[in-house]
Amino acid sequence: MRGARGWGLLLPAILLLVLAFLLPVGLMVPTSFRPYVPLVGITNGFTIGYYTRLVSDSYYLEIIGRTLALGLTVTLATLVIGYPMAFFLARTTSRWRNWLTILVVFPLLLNLVVRTFGWIALLAQNGLVNQALQALGVVHEPVKLLFNFAGLLIALTHIFLPFMVLVLLGPIQNIPRDVEDAARVLGASWGSAFLRVTLPLSAPGILSGSILVFVLTISALVTPRLLGGPTYQVMSTLIYDEFLQRLNWPAGSAEALLLTVMVLALVFFSGVLARRTGARA
Amino acid sequence: MGSASPAVSGAAPALRVSRLRKSFGAVVAVADVSLDAAPSEFVSLLGPSGCGKSTVLRMIAGLVEPDAGEVVLAGEDITRVPVHRRNLGLVFQSYALFPHMTVLENVAFGLRRRGVGEAERLPRVERMLEMVRLGPLGARYPRELSGGQQQRVALARALVTEPRVLLLDEPLSNLDALLRDEMRVELKRLQERLGTTMIFVTHDQAEALALSDRVVVMEGGRVEQIGRPEEVYRRPATPFVARFLGRANFLTGTVAGSDAGGIVVAVDGGFSVVASPRPGLAPGSRVQAAIRQENIRLGPAGAGSDRANRFAATVVFHAFAGQTHHYVVQLADGRELEVTAAGSAPALARGTRALIEWGPEDVVLLAGGAAGEAAR
Numbered sequence: 001m002r003g004a005r006g007w008g009l010l011l012p013a014i015l016l017l018v019l020a021f022l023l024p025v026g027l028m029v030p031t032s033f034r035p036y037v038p039l040v041g042i043t044n045g046f047t048i049g050y051y052t053r054l055v056s057d058s059y060y061l062e063i064i065g066r067t068l069a070l071g072l073t074v075t076l077a078t079l080v081i082g083y084p085m086a087f088f089l090a091r092t093t094s095r096w097r098n099w100l101t102i103l104v105v106f107p108l109l110l111n112l113v114v115r116t117f118g119w120i121a122l123l124a125q126n127g128l129v130n131q132a133l134q135a136l137g138v139v140h141e142p143v144k145l146l147f148n149f150a151g152l153l154i155a156l157t158h159i160f161l162p163f164m165v166l167v168l169l170g171p172i173q174n175i176p177r178d179v180e181d182a183a184r185v186l187g188a189s190w191g192s193a194f195l196r197v198t199l200p201l202s203a204p205g206i207l208s209g210s211i212l213v214f215v216l217t218i219s220a221l222v223t224p225r226l227l228g229g230p231t232y233q234v235m236s237t238l239i240y241d242e243f244l245q246r247l248n249w250p251a252g253s254a255e256a257l258l259l260t261v262m263v264l265a266l267v268f269f270s271g272v273l274a275r276r277t278g279a280r281a
Numbered sequence: 282m283g284s285a286s287p288a289v290s291g292a293a294p295a296l297r298v299s300r301l302r303k304s305f306g307a308v309v310a311v312a313d314v315s316l317d318a319a320p321s322e323f324v325s326l327l328g329p330s331g332c333g334k335s336t337v338l339r340m341i342a343g344l345v346e347p348d349a350g351e352v353v354l355a356g357e358d359i360t361r362v363p364v365h366r367r368n369l370g371l372v373f374q375s376y377a378l379f380p381h382m383t384v385l386e387n388v389a390f391g392l393r394r395r396g397v398g399e400a401e402r403l404p405r406v407e408r409m410l411e412m413v414r415l416g417p418l419g420a421r422y423p424r425e426l427s428g429g430q431q432q433r434v435a436l437a438r439a440l441v442t443e444p445r446v447l448l449l450d451e452p453l454s455n456l457d458a459l460l461r462d463e464m465r466v467e468l469k470r471l472q473e474r475l476g477t478t479m480i481f482v483t484h485d486q487a488e489a490l491a492l493s494d495r496v497v498v499m500e501g502g503r504v505e506q507i508g509r510p511e512e513v514y515r516r517p518a519t520p521f522v523a524r525f526l527g528r529a530n531f532l533t534g535t536v537a538g539s540d541a542g543g544i545v546v547a548v549d550g551g552f553s554v555v556a557s558p559r560p561g562l563a564p565g566s567r568v569q570a571a572i573r574q575e576n577i578r579l580g581p582a583g584a585g586s587d588r589a590n591r592f593a594a595t596v597v598f599h600a601f602a603g604q605t606h607h608y609v610v611q612l613a614d615g616r617e618l619e620v621t622a623a624g625s626a627p628a629l630a631r632g633t634r635a636l637i638e639w640g641p642e643d644v645v646l647l648a649g650g651a652a653g654e655a656a657r
Contacts, residue, residue, distance in 0.1 A: 178377035184364040185371040187394030
């Protein structure tokens, strides 16, 4: 009875998941094994070529590696910048607290394309950042910040920072202050209490925030497309081009499935990690 | 050590707090609180919530910085010493165990921070767990323990470092009634065995009376009275103390004079009561006479003895509470008094014509009879 009612509550979500996710992904599986012949289209053969080239061709390996590296560094950067922000917001008793929280979310209210164009204006050869760096005498030649890793890292970190802060906020707020006080009375300095008590107890938030930002980063399309240009590819832009520029659906399907598998594997392993460590907390 | 009250004079106090003061914004939480604790003494800070008792405790621990005053630990001024260098123990109402550590790791935490090596650490932790009867549970996590067990882990964690003073912030309040009584006995025995000086914050008067060598009664950020449990209970210094410790009836009146039997107080509204002699109350001074509910003897009309204060009354309310009967009786002038009687006595039904009586020694006279508030 109780179980049946529980499933009933999940029904809309399950329907949506099946119709909008599992079904299309399932349809992509057979497509990814069909040979694509230019000017003809998808033919009735069988090939695993689109998979083998993904794991053997250095062009594709570089894109996969770059995507993963971007995901990791953006996650790390949002964590390093976002944790102190979330910690401050969780602990401050200032009456500006709510306004500061809104300020964190504020960038999300601006259209993604607008924000990305803003970064282009800032990071271009003669953009604001380079002008400032040159005026201050830090560099003499303009630094290349567009169409490369640095540009994507900066822009994606900025765009996904609010997600990290918002996810971290709750778990940090849930850490009882008494527990930290207890550590200090027992002889732990502020730093030691933070490392041994506060940080481990915020692990669930760090884990879910990291998963969220990592998945958002490696699947981000608009920002890498605009800031990376047509040549500096990541997996999402590659898939986009495959489907819509080259019309090679089988190759695009294989690449999209690989990305999906990578994300699922990540979510699965972090779940295992959470059970190992977070289960105690 | 035993339960005999420790030397209050002679030995240097293990802890002395003088003229401690703390405001939060415009609210004065603690105003000029001074107290001390002799070595091995068990001192309670007793008061209603918001009276500043926890703030005093947190200032002793170093978690709250006082605006003024000083905290002296065994002769050393520690007012400006950071929390983690004070070598005190603190047990929280919420237990505040580290949820990501086992019982063993929880208890070992303080020793690790003090750089005690593993060879010495483990035996000490195990001995402490043995002492609080948690020997076999060292590998468990706090969430796998009952409330009483968690409380004992918190005690063990605080005591294993052999703190100079153990501070306890309402440690028993989160336990259910039966367990609370059990832990009360256990805590007291542990204290007697280890000889640790303890400062115990509570809002429960029975707890404070049962555990303490001395009780500090606080209200509105100030100390109302400091004394042995019998003292504060039998000879409350202020109306607040009389009202907070046990339930009493208050009669407001004027001192009419004294005779061989004691002081006669003319109660506003007619009758007079006789109280034991007490110096410093001149005729004409306003007083409140407090009479505890359990000190009033209630019997059927005509069955009285020769006690000095004897009045006819009518039972207007009766409730049976197991160990006691709870009555409200009405005097001839309409005034109502609350009376408790032993539960083993036969009950007097509502409407019964009765006699109430109490001796002069049962009356506590408190100077300054402002508008007499009704008994709690």
